[in-house]
Amino acid sequence: MKNVLSKIVYFTLITLCLLGFINSPLALILGFLFAIIFKNPFKQHSHKFIHYLLKLSVIGLGFGMYLFETLETSKTSFNLTLYTITLTIVLGLILTKVLKIDLKLGHLITSGTAICGGSAIAAIAPIIKAKSNTISLALGIVFLLNAVALFVFPTIGHFLNLTQEQFGLWCAVAIHDTSSVVGAALNYGEEALRIATTVKLSRTLWIIPLSFFSMLFFKTNQGKLKTPYFIVLFILAIIINSYQILPPYITTFIVSLSKRLLLVTLFIVGSTISIKKLKATGLKPITLAVVLWVFISLFSLWYILK
Template identity: 70%
Template sequence: MKATISKSVYALTTIVILLGFINSATALALGFLFTLLFTNPLQSHSHKVISYLLKISIIGLGFGMLFKETLQTSKHAFGLTVCSIILTVTLGLLFSKLLKIDLKLGHLITSGTAICGGSAIAAIAPIIKAKSTIISVALGIVFLLNSIALFVFPPLGHLFNLTQEQFGLWCAIAIHDTTSVVGAAMAYGDEALKIATTVKLSRTLWIIPLSIFSIFYFKTKGEKISIPYFILLFIAAIVINSYSILPESMTATIVLIAKRLLVLTLFIVGSTLYVKDLKAFGIKPLILALALWVFISTVSLIYILN
């Protein structure tokens, strides 16, 4: 009976979200509330569903962007992206040793903070042969901080009088996971959304050099490097929109659907947050994640404001 109720509530919430009645922050909160009251019917498949929905959403958002503007944004953010990744990874390795955290757990948290949250963790975990418990904790911490970011960043953006461009760039650099980056930017404005998506996806490509570094650092062999090929489809969508290959009404509809799928993704992310999973490794991993997050958020904000 309880399982049936859980499935019904889950399905009903999904429908309401897809109809556009719920925004990104509310969807995330509802997901977390759902875990407190019900059993997640998709628990064993949630991370895969999140991954697929996120990729589809990102590709869909590409139909609302122009190639020239996207290229300019990527070039503008390149220096900040490179510096922030190098600094975050370096500090992550240092803090992990100082806090005496399991090095693999520390590296996964660092990777998630430096590049793209859950996607980076999922890519790096098999390379360093991380155990499932370590992966779960790293994902849990990153998703927890992402949840906070979704609520905190838009008000902070207004507090610091950030423009759409500045906020989009800040989101892409300072928020871990692409879902929350896009969710926070979407709440701030369409221009912020475009910039945040572009910069974050260009940042995602850094999974490849980080994977190579991880192989040498942990001295692992024979593991395949995960390459985010869906970015090619995102670029293709931008090209299609730039040359008006599809009618504007169609591309606008695709973008609308993509935004609603993204909100649904955030609901599913919220429904995977279980506080009990974070207790197994104590407070130190959370301290590491918070320290890295505060550092990169502060430094990038100062850079953007200046």
């Protein structure tokens, strides 16, 4: 009976997200509270749901963007992306050794912080042959910090009077996962959302050189490099919108639906955060993640405001 009730509540909350009655921070909170009060009936499939819904949503957002503006944004953010990824990886390697953390766990946390959270962890894990428990710990820590970022970043952005452009760039660089980046920017403004999505996805491409680095660093040559094909579809969506291949009312509907799907994604992300798992993680990996996160947040904010 309880399992039936949990499914009813689960789909009711998802429906509220789809109808737009819930904003991004509330979607995450409700997901987290749902996981505490009820047993998640789809726990084993949640990460797959997140994986596909996020990519589908991001592709849909491409129908609200324009090609030349997107290229200009990516070009402007290139130096910041290069500096933050390089410095974060170097600092992560040093702190992993200093804190005496398992090298593979430290590298996954560092990769997730440097580039794009869960996507980077999922791409790098098979290359370095990480165990499932190590992957789960890294994902759990990253998802926790993503949840915090969703509330903290917009508050700081408004406090510092960051422009739409500044905030979009900042959250794209300093927040780990694409879902929380878009969630934070969604409430800040349309321009912030456009910039944040563009910069974050161009940043995702850095998974490829990081994969080669990981292969050399861990001396593995059997790992498979994962190409983020959804980025190609995202670019295709931008081209379709830029040249008005589809009528405006269709592209507008797709963008609106994509934003609602992102709310569903954030709800599911919240439902995967486990306090029990985080307690079992220990302080050292969390310390590593927090220090790296604070570093990339402060450095990128300084770079943007200088």
